[in-house]
Amino acid sequence: MKEKPATVFVVDDDDAVRTSLRLLLKSVGLPVETFASAQEFVDSFDAERAGCLVLDIRMPGMSGLELQQRLNEIHAIVPIVFITGHGDVPMAVEAMQHGAVDFIQKPFRDQDLIDRINQALEKDRDNRAGLKERDAIRRRMQQLTPREREVLDLVTQGKANKVIAGDLNVSQRTVEIHRARVMEKMGASSLAHLVRMVIEAERAT
């Protein structure tokens, strides 16, 4: 299945702004989709699609900050670059605290906006790669037998084979065998690597 290329989603109620952003972004080869309202964006939102959001902060109906909140509530990871004609410090700080990657004021230089958008797209790529990696680790963990899973938990708690053998009431040799199977199934090159994978897998998405 071929994924759609990363897209810049522009949400702004001003026709002229949408048009000029569309032309600007197309001119540097970035796929663009524009929306005249936050609601319109929500209605067609697809969390699977890679890209970033360029969002006007003040719009009639749902504001940019409200849209950000809505997206946070559904744990959407799409990075947001806010643009505003009349922002103030508290508004900017709030947007950043809620996870915006940037907040820029009009008028801005075209190149500045493109730079910020490229940073946002890079962040989205990183986030998605991280999620993919986490899924892969979780899938590998699901391949473990219940006993191997127990050994994994104890090993990553830092317990020695001898202690684990005592905990599980089996021989140390048996623990060693389970442990080797865990390392193999998880594709772990070292204990530290294994611990990192478990931490990664347990992170909330």
Add this chain to the structure above:
Amino acid sequence: MGSAGSPGYWYEGALPTFTVGSVDFPMSSQAADLVMKTATVVSVVDPDANVRRSVAKLLRALGAQIEEFATAREFLDRLPTTIPVVLIAEARLPDMPGLTLLQELRARGLEMPVILLSSDADVTSAVTAMRAGALDFIEKPFIDRALVAQLSPLLELDGKPAH
């Protein structure tokens, strides 16, 4: 675990220790006292003594210990011995921008929350500070409510009230 020491000299209960190699030594009562105190220290760096005083008053009410500094240099000089749980700093310090101070802390591997204060902030500098990892960027003079909102959960999280 250290066990030596005359009765009454050490804190009761679990002895605070410091580690050299693989050996744990008990700390002197003065050292232990310092560690206890620094557990909830909030540092305030602002050239304006009035701002420091009002922030200090507010923070004492929240149960924090305050260290006041007029310049970034004074604060950095004290850092090896006093590492605050939160730093509150004016964004335009006379000797160093608050943003640079934040970056200096991060460069030293210190990840404590940093709150910047400013009376003549613009959106760009606020956004730059937030991108650099500031917890908040608060406009003077109305800083009390915002500070309480940010600090209450932090101080409860990181330590018990000092008094």
